[in-house]
Amino acid sequence: MTMKGQNRIEIEAATFRRLLKHLDEHKEVQNIDLMNLASFCRNCLSKWYSAEAQARGLDVSYDSSREIVYGMPYSEWKLKFQTETRLEQSDKFKQKTS
16 A cells, blocks of 8 residues: 555654654663664654755754754753663674774
């Protein structure tokens, strides 16, 4: 089944909001964990959001899109929820990117 038009847009938008809610409910999952498992993270989503807005002629900065994705300013999220990267996380990430 190929869905078109407004229904598709609404479903994709709702799915994106649900993904953001899920990530917000699982702040214990660090960006490096996401990168190691899925090759994308909250920062990637932020960059994609900003790029898609700009492609449509809208000026949405990377910082603004990060606030949308993180639900708060990135600096605040880092202070509250980001943990120090463990050696095994770094090693796995280096293996993936080399």
